[in-house]
Amino acid sequence: MPEPPAPAIEVADLTVAYRDKPALWDIDLAVPSGVLMAVVGPNGAGKTTLIKAILGLLRPAAGSILIHGRPYEEQRRLVAYVPQRGSVDWDFPTSVLDVVMMGRYGELGWVRRPGRRERELALEALEQTGMHAFAGRQISQLSGGQQQRVFLARALVQAARIYFMDEPFQGVDATTEVAIVKLLQELRGAGKTVVVVHHDLQTVAEYFDWVTLLNVRRIASGPVREVFTDENLRLAYGGRVAFLGSDGRPPEA
């Protein structure tokens, strides 16, 4: 077998603690380029913490993180982030187009204001997420699913290689969920790496090809078919889940 290229994300010995409580303990992770990966685990397992630590939003107690073989600080332009929808105040006085253009701020640099090019890119991204008609809309007038699409569009204008998404399916309706999944699969099709914090174990096998099971420690990480097993789920959730297909195996994707 040929030597695989440097993984998209490589996490080694990552430990993050809030005060004296470890939120993540000694995590090792290697995510190959071009996969669509779910991060699953019970509440408080450290899923969001893992993403925030990778993105440098939290200071880890120990460990190292590499993005395509280099530290995150040098690779920011390769990374896009979709935070949890509930993490911002949607009554903020701004428009949909404005929020999407925020995805270009990193590229713009200090002092410079977004201009026509940023506008065009933002409109294009809104087109991709089906929110084109809402460009001028005040963001407080959006439904939950529309808010999520706006956040996705903001990540799309970042034109990144790796996308981190924190619960993009939280509180969106079935139609939006299907649309988002389609978009994520298109991203993977274009060779991007997509990491999604996910809650619905039922759809893991259907939507994703790679999965990390987390419960403070890393339980398992790899192709869905290999690691998304009853055994591992029991380890992650403490034997509290029993729901997989009738044969006890996840349905084949």
Place this chain on the structure above:
Amino acid sequence: MVASLLRDLVADHTVRTVALGAAILGIVSGALGTFAVLRRQSLLGDAMSHAALPGIAIAFLLTGSKAPFVLVAGAAIAGWLGTLVVMAIVRSTRIKYDSALGIVLSVFFGVGLVLLTFIQRRPDASQAGLDKFLFGQAASLLVRDVVTMAVLGAAALTCAALLWKELKLLAFDPDFAGTLGLPIRVLDAVLTGLLVIGIVVGLQTVGVVLMSAMVVAPAAAARQWTDRLGFMIVLAGGFGALAGVAGAILSSEASRLPTGPTIVLCAGAIVIVSLLAAPNRGLVWTWASDRRDRHRLRLDAVLADLYALAGQHGTLDHAHPVPVLEAMSAGHGVSESLRALEERGLVRQRGDEGWTLTPTGSNEAERRFRSRSTLEEGA
């Protein structure tokens, strides 16, 4: 009185100075306060302004000078320190943000009052007048004070304009800003610093006790009128200036009122008008549109009920008395709704028996309520 005030405003040098100073303070605190309000840090302004008092006293004790720049610098340093103490308490203890604000506010303010009393008891007479920083005294504004305010304010506003998109992103989504590589802590410190400037600029005119109102009120009022951050900031600055000028002139000319409370009352009036009258968000507006919606829904309900009855009876000839309709719609105002529908030619009264749909009403109901399920899907 208004005419004479305006004449004074143009003619009187003192009044002109006072009005100019109050306008500057209003613009600066209103515009910069917008960020504080949007970041839910309104009360931070209160802690800052109270914490500035000991700074003013200490600056005077150390230098013996009452030059505006010296006192303002003292106020700014103390206000800034107060903010740092709040942050430190939140970070390193289990005390929550609001309690930390309360502690810092009262302790710093207490120290300030003690120092102020101490200064006033000193034998030399040169100290008098520091107590104007408590409730503000616009009449004491001199040209050099106004110049200091203008320079500081202009610097702060320029800084905010240059960092416009960074500050906006910080206020809306700090985590995302962090992933883009923006130094959030530095920006946070800069924004806090700007707010400190916004506050100290107004201390001599409004006083430490009520200055936070000038940070919160104009921005809160402006939010009612617009959904654009840029316009909100301009509007907040305008409201602040309006309140400042009106209050300063009222207090220094028409009566012997302390300036701070008068300015704050003017700002309060602007807030009340905005809460009531602003389109979309105003209480009057919401009340009227709620009423309109309820009225329309009641009409729909009555029309739907009559349609259902016509369907059960298989004819439009059968009339139905009001009590039946009241029981079906489970509400009052049925007679009123029937008359409104009658005016549109959708229902008619048949003698004493009651009401029935007209053919037009029947068609209208058919079109509306048959397709209701599809309509709702589309909505």
